Amino acid sequence: MPMLDRPRWAPKRIDLTRPSGARVYDYLLGGGCNTAADRELAKQLLEVMPQVRDTVRLNRNFLRRVVTYLVGQGVTQFLDIGSGIPSVGNVHQLAQGLDPKCRVAYVDNDPIAIAYAEPLLRDNDLATAVLADFRSPEQVLGAPAVRSLIDFDQPVAVLTLLMMHFVPDSADPARLMGRYRDALVSGSYVALSHPSFTGAEGELLADAQAVGEIVQNTMEPLHVRTADDLLRIIAGFEPVPPGVVHLPLWRPDSAADVGCHPESSLVYGVVAAKP
Numbered sequence: 524m525p526m527l528d529r530p531r532w533a534p535k536r537i538d539l540t541r542p543s544g545a546r547v548y549d550y551l552l553g554g555g556c557n558t559a560a561d562r563e564l565a566k567q568l569l570e571v572m573p574q575v576r577d578t579v580r581l582n583r584n585f586l587r588r589v590v591t592y593l594v595g596q597g598v599t600q601f602l603d604i605g606s607g608i609p610s611v612g613n614v615h616q617l618a619q620g621l622d623p624k625c626r627v628a629y630v631d632n633d634p635i636a637i638a639y640a641e642p643l644l645r646d647n648d649l650a651t652a653v654l655a656d657f658r659s660p661e662q663v664l665g666a667p668a669v670r671s672l673i674d675f676d677q678p679v680a681v682l683t684l685l686m687m688h689f690v691p692d693s694a695d696p697a698r699l700m701g702r703y704r705d706a707l708v709s710g711s712y713v714a715l716s717h718p719s720f721t722g723a724e725g726e727l728l729a730d731a732q733a734v735g736e737i738v739q740n741t742m743e744p745l746h747v748r749t750a751d752d753l754l755r756i757i758a759g760f761e762p763v764p765p766g767v768v769h770l771p772l773w774r775p776d777s778a779a780d781v782g783c784h785p786e787s788s789l790v791y792g793v794v795a796a797k798p
């Protein structure tokens with residue numbers, strides 16, 4: 524991937540001097556689709572809280588376990604909203620590696636995330652990337668590329684990993700999620716990962732709050748939520764065991780996945796089924 528500081532193709536309307544969530548996350552994952560502004564913000568975050576880098580890796584490991592679980596449940600369709608800039612172990616690679624019939628529609632509201640996904644998917648008839656916003660369910664569910672790939676009469680897994688914290692309570696995430704839920708048939712799933720300060724105290728809590736402030740001052744507010752908040756957002760879906768837990772505790776493959784202090788990931792994960 525080319526570095527982004529002098530991109531030939533980057534749309535002019537994108538202000539590359541301001542950090543973006545997608546590109547900061549890309550930098551933290553070791554990717555090359557980020558600018559000096561993104562790297563500067565990421566470095567500030569890492570200075571305050573070096574484990575931010577572990578957290579994003581834990582999230583990608585959670586993604587891998589979730590996709591493996593869902594394909595094991597017979598799910599072959601994925602709507603990955605807030606999919607981010609393609610990285611290692613993307614949903615279509617994971618899912619189609621397990622079952623080549625899997626169909627994957629990526630959705631992100633950052634044009635750069637979609638521009639980077641398009642060449643990767645050019646030769647893949649069963650995957651697409653769409654520029655749309657979670658907060659406009661009609662735009663996402665009605666997008667021609669989504670409708671022509673995903674059969675909503677069959678089970679679909681909606682993934683929103685590390686995305687919902689960008690959606691404020693004023694946008695009513697539970698109502699929005701309800702709109703997606705209503706479009707899905709029984710046997711469908713939702714998967715979510717979401718920052719939470721629950722269980723954090725002392726230095727860990729102070730560091731986490733400092734990270735929140737840096738993000739808010741340079742980019743946009745980061746909305747942390749409790750497990751109960753997440754259950755409210757996914758109302759109408761039934762969480763599969765182990766329910767809402769810190770990322771390393773969600774169906775770990777080994778003791779090494781869990782580590783010593785899973786709660787210090789400060790991110791919850793949950794997968795839930797539509798009955």
Ligand SMILES: C[S@@+](CC[C@H](N)C(=O)[O-])C[C@H]1O[C@@H](n2cnc3c(N)ncnc32)[C@H](O)[C@@H]1O
Pocket residue numbers: 544545548582583586604605606607608630631632633636655656657658683684685686689690
């Ligand atoms: C931290 S990245 C997570 C990427 C990927 N889901 C993962 O977990 O590895 C968050 C992504 O959500 C996207 N995003 C934020 N708000 C969104 C919204 N309202 N609709 C669609 N995408 C959104 C950002 O552009 C970014 O690419």
